[in-house]
Amino acid sequence: MKYKRSERLVDMTYYLLNHPHQIVSLSCFSERYGSAKSSISEDLAIVKQSFEMQGTGFLKTIAGASGGVTYIPTMSKGEASKLLTNLISQLSQAERLLPGGYLYMTDVLGRPQYVNAIGRMIATVYASNGVDAVMTMETKGIPLAYAVATQFNVPVVVVRRISKVTEGSTVSINYVSGSSKRIQTMVLPRRSLIPGSKVLIVDDFMKAGGTMKGMINLCNEFETEVTGIAVFVETKEEKPKLINNYQSLLRLSITEQETALKIENGTIYKNFTH
């Protein structure tokens, strides 16, 4: 089957979107379309140009024998701004307040178009950090973690509160929940993480950061490096936080009587410069 340039461009875009952060060799495309490598190079220049025009990512070219291209998905400042504004307006209704200073977000985090966009936003900020795995705490953080991991094409490891029979032997640590001050246990299957790998921690909600701190300790226990920490919503009141160097998409403040709430941009937006 012989492909025209126009058909190659469509399929190449499809292929690259499905293989982010992976080196794709010129030979791979050359064989896929029965075309000369010189034509493929020209095609890729067009793809690169179009991605950069829309701010949907960039193509990194790797020269040499094992050379090729790597697609790095990103989000433009314009899209990031629109997404955050949209999320703030969705989440700012007073009836979302739940007992204990929590926020009802199940509907928003149940919609893949939001979750995937949030994942792309977080991945943009950590695009050049090197990420080998994404870690989260069950259960609300799981969809966000997969959305981020999809962008990096790396595995997700889910930390659990109790050990499940389906997971084999596990490593467990105790941690102190920052807001409730209770001692809790978190576990991770022994075979989930390779020592030396770089871990990006992702979660949906953070008060003082006790759970996050527990996950950092767990990463140390597995001799891995925490390469980043991102949370969807953090609370403004609980201070000081038990952790540093994290990014939040949104920041929630609640009045003392828990009758009104305010949601504003967190720290992540300032990372988007163009």
Added chain:
Amino acid sequence: MKYKRSERLVDMTYYLLNHPHQIVSLSCFSERYGSAKSSISEDLAIVKQSFEMQGTGFLKTIAGASGGVTYIPTMSKGEASKLLTNLISQLSQAERLLPGGYLYMTDVLGRPQYVNAIGRMIATVYASNGVDAVMTMETKGIPLAYAVATQFNVPVVVVRRISKVTEGSTVSINYVSGSSKRIQTMVLPRRSLIPGSKVLIVDDFMKAGGTMKGMINLCNEFETEVTGIAVFVETKEEKPKLINNYQSLLRLSITEQETALKIENGTIYKNFTH
């Protein structure tokens, strides 16, 4: 900013992949690229042709004033066959056997490229059913449910074993676990499902089908219609199953002493005809 055809093709592909099962009007593209609708129509014919050549989906054209195109993502028979073969070889090691007739799948289901491909496979089979929401049981089924829901661009509803404070008021039902015969409770927040909507139920593992049956009852409780049931791995031994009309990707059999296992194609593959 003026786009050339080649740049439009790349961005159009990107846009359609991110908006599956949604009507995109010709005007939307026409404004996005500052191009005449006639040019956009020609572009879309090329995109359609390329998608169909690779079996990565098809474009449905909707005529009239509110007309446009809808991208229906699909998987080709060739890709489905490769995916199932790959999964069978990954999961067929005897050391994956866990006490109680379970299978260690955490590593495979932790990899987004598998999860997203499984999601695309399930979505292909139910592409023309009409799906308004995807339902799953916490926690292992969650990534699969999001992968399927992403393809349909519909929300995910996660059924839980206990009511969480962050979810507001809930509806709960009791069900009998098919294999352990224990009475258990499942709950769903009251605001999660709209009466009359079509629900696709997705889960990672099924023995007799007690949990699935519980989810079907829950759908009835919410006055919704079950439009499909798909499971990643079902066991071959537990019979009869408590439910009908489901699709499984893989089927697991275990020897009586639980020392060896066999994994083979489930029911889903026969749905792929080209």
